[in-house]
Each structure stands twice: as structure tokens, then as C-alpha cells.
């Protein structure tokens with residue numbers, strides 16, 4: 119059945135139904151040639167789902183109800199309490215002088231659908247379709263179909279649809295509508311975002327399929343910010359369908375399709391359950407979103423967004439702003455800047471961005487008094503910078519920026535100096551999803567702006583620094599005491615405590631650092647043997663400053679506590695700028711080697727389960743058994759070491775954070791490893807021990823499957839490098855009751871299904887988006903020990919969105 123035939127069939131169906139006198143006289147789904155719709159009239163689809171009529175866009179803000187003075191003809195969901203338009207006819211030609219008895223929507227005798235006011239034509243379907251010859255069908259009607267498509271159709275059973283709203287969409291794609299292009303005529307279907315929340319006119323972003331694939335782009339200036347090549351289409355559809363099947367709201371109710379033949383190429387989605395309210399929209403910030411109506415919450419729920427971050431679209435917040443993907447609101451002015459046009463910001467139009475509170479000091483040719491403020495972990499501005507090759511130090515780079523009045527910022531990275539003139543666009547904060555930039559931008563500000571802002575922050579900063587200093591001081595004091603004690607006693611081993619080693623001894627023990635066991639982000643680890651034949655692992659920290667930081671973190675956390683599931687620090691060495699840490703040696707290396715690399719030694723199920731429980735106990739001890747929380751911040755298989763008996767030991771406390779019991783929300787610096795990172799790292803707020811719970815959940819899933827959570831999937835089409843995200847599959851399989859298929863096939867079915875289910879359930883609770891929903895480590899230990907049980911976990915929305 120070709121789509122056209124489908125519409126004929128649909129038309130016939132409507133007509134045959136229409137033959138019977140309508141039971142409720144008030145509404146109709148059809149307008150015949152010569153008839154017109156007045157401002158207060160409506161067309162309603164047969165199933166009651168969609169309504170067509172005149173409307174005024176309005177939008178509720180904190181300060182009240184903003185209503186547009188303009189009128190439009192559009193289609194909306196009849197029954198949804200949140201007024202949602204799915205199509206607008208005259209989006210760029212509003213009715214500005216509405217006259218109740220003059221403004222009409224009329225189907226002319228020649229089959230042209232026209233909006234007119236006071237005898238002047240405001241909009242016509244023929245103009246939109248760019249057809250000079252209007253259909254000369256005898257009797258035509260316009261019908262609002264059950265799927266929300268407005269069709270102009272002849273009454274003869276053989277006549278075709280001459281025009282339909284699905285071919286001329288606004289910003290919304292409904293189920294049954296096509297997204298693609300006609301290979302014969304070359305006509306493409308293009309979805310264009312609205313201008314702002316109350317103006318449905320043509321906005322900045324569009325979404326279309328061309329001969330290379332799907333493109334999400336901005337029109338002025340022209341910039342493509344997301345694309346999906348045609349080669350990936352079948353994979354894309356299967357992933358989308360998989361995602362829809364994971365979500366309980368859409369499972370079995372939506373079917374995504376892709377068609378590519380000689381005539382046309384298009385994507386579409388079809389509802390298997392007519393009672394579902396769903397629409398896809400390209401929103402005003404350039405994100406493609408699929409929304410499903412939730413009757414429980416009486417609101418639209420996003421089931422899919424692309425790009426995942428609202429910051430990815432080009433310059434979505436305007437100049438001199440910072441875009442934070444998971445914050446609310448997403449856009450904010452840079453410090454010491456203010457919104458240029460607050461009224462426009464309120465309706466979602468941020469194109470004007472922000473302006474400086476105090477102008478730069480530029481009149482003096484001798485020297486500018488301006489200063490720079492660092493904005494850390496952002497994507498550098500998208501405008502091309504000027505490279506200053508002769509600025510070989512950071513201060514020279516700053517100086518060269520100051521020498522231009524137009525220079526607003528600089529960056530100095532890898533000995534390269536870049537300076538930006540004019541507006542700074544797309545300065546997006548690291549959100550760990552679409553953007554994990556570690557760059558630092560130095561923003562030029564007037565001195566007048568800076569001291570005041572510093573003062574405001576000073577109190578909290580002082581508090582944090584004071585607390586940190588007390589901890590550091592105590593640790594240093596202890597170290598000094600130890601060193602002094604050692605020097606006095608001339609002994610290297612102190613009963614139970616940690617040892618201060620001489621550098622030469624360690625060099626000797628490691629045979630001049632010859633046997634390398636591994637290397638991390640902060641240094642290398644070498645094997646060594648002490649004179650009493652104790653085998654040790656010596657970590658040599660790189661980089662004077664970073665090394666010092668990590669050294670202190672490690673000594674102050676693991677140096678003070680002991681637990682069977684935490685690696686034991688035997689001692690340390692400080693000599694000059696050299697920082698070394700000495701640990702007990704772990705015969706079986708780190709967990710990642712056993713799980714992912716050497717297939718020779720497959721960890722059996724009992725070992726895996728004991729491993730999981732051991733790591734949980736170690737973390738529980740860190741989180742609950744000390745006066746202060748210790749948050750490890752970097753739980754991953756690489757940091758779980760295994761001794762000769764495969765007892766797990768948590769290692770690498772270089773990123774650990776001390777957080778006093780009533781002091782949980784102070785960390786802002788970014789730590790950890792992508793893939794194991796809890797979403798709150800991304801939002802840059804609230805760091806609690808629950809970040810370790812999240813990472814632990816991710817590790818549990820890897821213990822279960824024996825694979826990295828994000829591993830490449832081999833597909834039929836060789837070009838595809840699609841990455842499947844195992845956690846999403848894991849939750850859906852768990853909910854389906856099929857944990858068996860998740861367990862590492864290398865075990866050949868030799869495992870306890872009950873334990874596997876328990877492990878999977880714990881893992882899925884641990885990786886919930888919201889930290890409040892995650893269990894504490896002590897609860898996790900109880901469940902793994904079989905003393906307690908959890909209910910079935912829900913699918914975390916963010917995780918599901920990340921999966922594509």
C-alpha cells in the first residue's frame with residue numbers, strides 16, 4: 119500500500135463514517151468547498167484527539183501570563199490540559215487585526231484553503247505548496263484526520279489528497295507523519311523550530327533529511343550541530359525501538375520505521391496504541407524531543423532528546439553566556455554581565471545574550487587595568503580565535519589580549535595562546551554528556567567588577583579553605599612526627615603505623631624503578647622487594663603540584679584507616695619534589711585485567727559475588743565508619759586490586775574527598791572517570807557518598823557481564839561504530855525477568871541465578887539518576903549478604919537518554 123493509497127483508504131473510511139448523521143451537532147471534522155470556519159468555530163477529528171481552530175499563543179511565567187496579541191490557525195491536542203499545538207498554518211503571517219465577523223478559514227471552490235481577514239488573504243495552502251495550478255476537483259473537502267493530519271481531498275473515491283499538513287509541518291512531527299524527502303520531486307520535509315515561546319514563526323533551528331542523512335542545524339549563521347549518516351539509519355531505528363521498548367510509557371506502543379526506496383526516503387513512527395498522546399518537536403533551543411503525555415503527572419514526559427544536552431545547538435544562549443546542560447535555567451550570563459533584553463529571555467529568545475556591567479578600560483594606550491577571571495571546565499568559544507604565536511607564557515598571552523580593545527578573553531593551553539575578539543558564543547560548561555572539555559577560559563573584566571564579586575564569595579571560600587587546612591595540618595603534623603620519630607629511632611618500621619622510606623631504599627627495592635606494574639593518570643606503579651622480602655608496590659607520582667595534591671589525599675585517607683577491603687599503605691617517601699607511596703603488593707593485579715582482558719582466567723561466579731560484596735564492605739566502611747565521610751570519587755575496575763586469594767581491595771585514593779558529617783555539599787571540582795560518573799558530577803552541585811554508590815553500580819554490572827558497559831557492538835553494516843550501553847539493557851532485561859542473558863557467557867551458565875538477580879537489582883538501584891533513590895552502601899551490603907531485598911528498580915531517564 120503506498121502512502122497515498124493509505125490516505126485514500128483513510129478518506130473513504132472517514133466519508134463512510136460521515137454518511138451517518140453526526141450524533142453531537144456541535145463539532146465536525148470536515149469543511150466542504152465554499153464553507154468557512156469563523157474564529158470561534160472548530161474542526162475536531164473523529165476520535166476527538168485533535169482540534170483545529172483559531173488560537174492566541176500564551177505562556178505562563180513566574181510573573182504572570184504572557185499572551186501574544188496575534189492570532190493563528192492551528193491544530194492542538196483536544197484533551198490535554200497543557201495546551202500543545204502540533205501544527206500552525208500561518209506561522210509567519212499572524213492575524214494581527216482579528217475581527218470576529220470578518221476573519222475566517224475558508225475552503226475555496228477551487229480547493230484552496232485560505233485564511234482571510236477583512237477580505238485580504240493572509241495565508242493559502244496553494245501558496246505554501248507553491249502550486250500555481252490549484253486542483254480542479256469538483257467537490258473537495260478538508261478533513262482533520264484522526265492522526266492530526268489536515269487533508270484537502272476530492273470527494274470522488276479515486277481522487278488523491280491534493281494537499282496535507284503533514285507535508286508542510288511546523289516544528290512538530292506527529293505519529294504517522296513522514297520525515298524525509300521525495301527522490302522524484304526533490305521535495306524535502308523540513309521541521310523548523312518556533313521563534314520563541316509565544317511566537318510560532320520560523321525560528322533559528324531546523325531538522326531535515328538530505329542525501330547524507332539526518333541534519334540538525336542552525337540557519338543564521340548556518341551551522342550543523344548534529345547529524346546522523348544514512349548508513350546508520352537501520353541501526354538508529356533499532357536503537358530507537360529498543361529505547362521505546364525499555365520505557366514503560368512507550369513499550370509496545372510506538373514503532374519507529376525507516377523507508378528507503380526509489381521514490382522516497384523517510385523516517386516515521388507509528389502508534390500501536392491510539393490512546394497514547396505523543397509528539398516529536400524541535401524546540402526553541404534546537405533540541406529534538408519526543409514527549410509522551412503522562413496522565414499520572416498531568417505533564418509531558420521526555421522519552422528521547424537529541425542532542426542530549428540543550429547546550430549543543432550552536433550559540434543557543436547567545437553571546438557572553440554560559441550554558442549548563444543539566445542546570446535550570448540552562449542559560450546564565452557570565453559573571454559581571456547582565457541580560458540585554460530580559461523580556462526576550464523570558465519568552466525563550468536569548469539571541470541578544472548578555473552585556474558587560476562595566477565597560478572595559480580601553481581608553482589608555484599605555485596599559486589597561488582590566489583583569490582576567492578564569493572560567494574552568496568549559497568548551498572554548500565557538501568563534502575562531504586569533505593565535506598569538508609570540509606569547510609564550512600565560513602572562514604574555516593575557517598582555518596581548520589587553521592590548522586590543524576588542525579582545526574579551528584568552529586561553530593558554532599547551533603553550534598556545536588564543537585570544538577572542540568580539541562576542542563569546544557557545545561557552546558550554548562540561549556536562550560529561552555531549553561535552554567533557556577541561557579547558558579554561560580567561561574572561562576579561564573591569565577591575566570594578568571583580569573585587570566586589572570576590573568579596574561575596576570570600577566567606578564560603580574561607581570556610582572551605584579553613585576546613586581543608588585543618589585536615590592538611592593534622593596530616594602534616596602526623597607525618598612530621600613520624601619522620602622525626604624515624605630519624606630518632608633510626609628504624610624504618612614503626613609498629614602498626616606507616617613508614618617513611620628513604621628514596622635510595624625505594625630505588626634499591628625497585629631495582630631503580632625497573633619493573634613497572636602499571637600507570638595511572640597521576641603516575642606509575644613499580645614492583646619492589648624490601649630487605650625483609652616483603653613484596654611492595656611503589657607509586658611514583660608525576661608532576662610537582664598535582665602529585666602533591668594526590669599524595670596528601672592518599673596519605674590522609676588510606677594512611678589513617680585500615681580495612682580488609684581497602685588497600686594497605688605501608689609507607690611513603692618525600693624527597694625534594696619527589697612523592698612516592700608504598701603499598702602492599704597485590705598478586706592478582708587489578709579487576710579490569712581479569713574481567714575484560716585475559717580470557718585465560720575467567721573469574722568464576724562465587725569469586726565475582728565475593729568480589730562485589732567485598733568492595734561494598736570496603737566502601738561502606740569509608741562512608742559510614744569514620745568520623746568523616748571519605749568519598750573515594752573514582753571507583754572503577756582499575757582501582758579494585760585483588761590479592762592472592764582474590765580478596766578485593768579498593769585502591770587509588772588520589773581523588774578521595776573528606777567530607778565532614780554535616781558538611782556534605784562543598785565539593786565543586788570535577789573528579790572521577792567518565793562512564794562511572796554520577797549525574798550530579800555533571801550538574802556541578804551536591805556531591806555525597808552516593809557518587810561512589812553510582813560508580814559501584816556500574817562496576818557491578820561489569821562484574822555481571824564481564825564486559826565494559828559501553829562496548830562496541832559488531833553489527834551487520836561494517837561502518838557502524840555504534841556503542842550499546844549495557845546498563846540500559848540490563849534494567850530492561852531485569853524488568854522482563856531475563857537476567858540469565860545478562861550474565862557473562864564465559865561462565866557457561868555456571869552461576870547462581872538468584873545471586874545474579876540480586877546483584878543486577880542492586881546495581882540497577884545504584885545507578886538511579888537521582889541520588890536520593892540510590893541505596894546507601896550499608897544497605898547494599900545487607901542486600902548482597904541476603905539479609906534484605908529491594909523492589910524492582912525503575913529505568914533512570916537520563917541513562918536511557920544517554921544510551922543513544
Ligand SMILES: *[C@@H]1O[C@H](CO)[C@@H](O)[C@H](O)[C@H]1NC(C)=O
Nearest residue numbers: 140143144145146148149150
Ligand atoms: C458537518 O459537515 C458536513 C459536510 O460539510 C455538513 O453536511 C454537516 O451539516 C456538518 N455538521 C455540522 C454539525 O456542522
Ligand SMILES: *[C@@H]1O[C@H](CO)[C@@H](O)[C@H](O)[C@H]1NC(C)=O
Nearest residue numbers: 165166167168196197198393
Ligand atoms: C477527553 O477527556 C474526557 C474527560 O477528561 C474523557 O472522558 C474522554 O475520553 C477524553 N477523550 C479522549 C479522546 O481521550
Ligand SMILES: *[C@@H]1O[C@H](CO)[C@@H](O)[C@H](O)[C@H]1NC(C)=O
Nearest residue numbers: 174175176177178183184185
Ligand atoms: C493566559 O491568558 C490567555 C488569554 O487571556 C488565556 O486564554 C489562558 O487560559 C491563560 N492561561 C493561564 C494559564 O492562565
Ligand SMILES: *[C@@H]1O[C@H](CO)[C@@H](O)[C@H](O)[C@H]1NC(C)=O
Nearest residue numbers: 216217218219220221236237
Ligand atoms: C462586524 O462587526 C462590527 C462590530 O462588531 C460591525 O460594526 C460590522 O458592521 C460587522 N460587519 C459585518 C460585515 O457584519
Ligand SMILES: *[C@@H]1O[C@H](CO)[C@@H](O)[C@H](O)[C@H]1NC(C)=O
Nearest residue numbers: 215216217220235236237238
Ligand atoms: C477593511 O478593509 C477595508 C477596505 O480595504 C478598509 O477600508 C477597512 O478599514 C478595513 N477594516 C479594518 C477594521 O481594518
Ligand SMILES: *[C@@H]1O[C@H](CO)[C@@H](O)[C@H](O)[C@H]1NC(C)=O
Nearest residue numbers: 245246247248249250251305
Ligand atoms: C516555486 O516554484 C517555482 C517554479 O515552479 C520555483 O521557481 C520557486 O523557486 C518555488 N518557490 C519556492 C519557495 O519553492
Ligand SMILES: *[C@@H]1O[C@H](CO)[C@@H](O)[C@H](O)[C@H]1NC(C)=O
Nearest residue numbers: 253254255256257258272274
Ligand atoms: C462536477 O460535477 C458535475 C455534476 O456532478 C459534473 O457534471 C461536472 O462535469 C463535474 N466537473 C468536473 C470538473 O469534474
Ligand SMILES: *[C@@H]1O[C@H](CO)[C@@H](O)[C@H](O)[C@H]1NC(C)=O
Nearest residue numbers: 122272274275276277278279
Ligand atoms: C493519484 O495519484 C496517482 C499517483 O500519484 C496518479 O497516478 C493518479 O492519476 C492520481 N489520481 C488522480 C485522480 O489524480
Ligand SMILES: *[C@@H]1O[C@H](CO)[C@@H](O)[C@H](O)[C@H]1NC(C)=O
Nearest residue numbers: 313314317459462467469470
Ligand atoms: C529576539 O530578541 C531580539 C532582541 O533581544 C530581537 O531583536 C529579536 O527580534 C527577537 N527575535 C524573536 C524571534 O523574537
Ligand SMILES: *[C@@H]1O[C@H](CO)[C@@H](O)[C@H](O)[C@H]1NC(C)=O
Nearest residue numbers: 370372373374375376388390
Ligand atoms: C514495525 O513496523 C514495521 C513496518 O511497518 C513492521 O515490519 C514491524 O513488524 C513493526 N514492529 C512492531 C513491533 O510492531
Ligand SMILES: *[C@@H]1O[C@H](CO)[C@@H](O)[C@H](O)[C@H]1NC(C)=O
Nearest residue numbers: 478479480481482483485487
Ligand atoms: C587612564 O589611566 C589613568 C591612570 O591609570 C586614569 O586616571 C584615567 O582615568 C584613565 N583614562 C581612561 C579613559 O580610562
Ligand SMILES: *[C@@H]1O[C@H](CO)[C@@H](O)[C@H](O)[C@H]1NC(C)=O
Nearest residue numbers: 507508509510514515517518
Ligand atoms: C608579538 O608580536 C606583535 C607584532 O606581531 C608585537 O606587537 C607584540 O609586541 C609581540 N608581543 C610580544 C609579547 O613579544
